[in-house]
Amino acid sequence: MWKTRITELLGIKYPIILGAMAYISESQLVASICHEGGTGVIASGGFSVDEVQRYIHEVRDMCGKQAVFGVNLMLQSPNKDDIAQLVCDEKVPFVTIGAGNASSYINPLHQAGIHALAIVPTVKLAERVQERGADAVIIEGMEAGGHIGKLTTMTLVRQVAAAVSIPVIAAGGIADGEGVAAGFMLGAEAVQVGTRFVVAKESNAHPKYKEKILKARDIDTTISAQHFGHAVRAIKNQLTRDFEQAEKDAFKQENPDLEIFEQMGAGALAKAVVHGDVEGGSVMAGQIAGLVSKEETVEEILKDLYYGAAKKIQEEASRWAGVVRND
Ligand code: TUI
Numbered sequence: 001m002w003k004t005r006i007t008e009l010l011g012i013k014y015p016i017i018l019g020a021m022a023y024i025s026e027s028q029l030v031a032s033i034c035h036e037g038g039t040g041v042i043a044s045g046g047f048s049v050d051e052v053q054r055y056i057h058e059v060r061d062m063c064g065k066q067a068v069f070g071v072n073l074m075l076q077s078p079n080k081d082d083i084a085q086l087v088c089d090e091k092v093p094f095v096t097i098g099a100g101n102a103s104s105y106i107n108p109l110h111q112a113g114i115h116a117l118a119i120v121p122t123v124k125l126a127e128r129v130q131e132r133g134a135d136a137v138i139i140e141g142m143e144a145g146g147h148i149g150k151l152t153t154m155t156l157v158r159q160v161a162a163a164v165s166i167p168v169i170a171a172g173g174i175a176d177g178e179g180v181a182a183g184f185m186l187g188a189e190a191v192q193v194g195t196r197f198v199v200a201k202e203s204n205a206h207p208k209y210k211e212k213i214l215k216a217r218d219i220d221t222t223i224s225a226q227h228f229g230h231a232v233r234a235i236k237n238q239l240t241r242d243f244e245q246a247e248k249d250a251f252k253q254e255n256p257d258l259e260i261f262e263q264m265g266a267g268a269l270a271k272a273v274v275h276g277d278v279e280g281g282s283v284m285a286g287q288i289a290g291l292v293s294k295e296e297t298v299e300e301i302l303k304d305l306y307y308g309a310a311k312k313i314q315e316e317a318s319r320w321a322g323v324v325r326n327d
Helices: 005-010 027-035 049-063 080-090 103-111 123-131 153-163 177-185 207-215 238-252 266-273 287-291 298-320
Strands: 016-018 039-043 070-074 094-098 115-120 136-140 168-171 190-193 221-224 232-235
Touching (some): 005 136, 016 027, 016 298, 027 039, 027 298, 039 049, 070 080, 080 103, 094 103, 094 136, 103 115, 103 123, 115 123, 123 136, 136 153, 136 190, 153 168, 153 177, 177 190, 177 298, 207 266, 221 238, 232 238
Parallel strands (some): 016 039, 039 070, 070 094, 094 115, 115 136, 136 168
């Protein structure tokens, strides 16, 4: 096993992180990934303090007191400050902070001995959180599922890695060894993966949600609420068509009612993930869903990502060996 600043910082074997996905990145999936040598992030968006605390305790019950896992602080959540207090009290090993400016949360987390990893959509915010002491930045390209920024993984990871000195974690569009290798080539020191883990055997996503991902093609996701709310990528269905119509209508009005665009969040996700309503609910998934075609165990997925990347990098290294610029 080779090391990166992220495997060293967190004390993990594989430089692979399960991204926080509400109702999916719960105790069982997070604990399975930690158990196999990666790490996972409990999603807190849409959950009460008591629920998140229960997930933290369940992961520790399953993996032991020394388990390395994180909690995501979703800054669009009304109870974000209560969750921040909870993670400090619980002294979780690390926190990822997303969907808003992480700057003011970094110091309090450090005071509690917690690593602070900020999800940033621009170079400017990456530089800002570095100044404020963030331990690493997570770059989620707009290929990712769920709430997204405007830039792609390819362009944002590269530009942020060139601009900051803290370690970078690449996310968005990564679902196999080649994708992991690409993240490293761009300058990342770990990757965060979501969509591929949704279909893991240990994932409690509804079978119909998993089936939507397994059957998706490259062109089957779309972005909703891009102009009036929080842009969210999900697999096309009745809900995304309704949003498209609502956006068209809103464009025509002088004072559009923006309430509907706020409903694309956690509530619509629960409908699909928990209840299997994959037409009326939000089937959040990344553009890479087209590559995800098998339900496998967490162990199989982690090994495929890690050893697949090693194989790809070694193949390319031998192809490029001896190519040296001499002029
Ligand atoms: O947060 C995510 N992905 C999500 S959250 C979610 S549930 C939801 N609930 C309510 C509204 C919308 C979604 C589903 N998927 N990823 C991390 C992420 N962070 N994506 C984009 C950002 C981000 C955006 C702006 C991070 C920082 C930021 O800063 C703006 C500023 O204030 O400077």
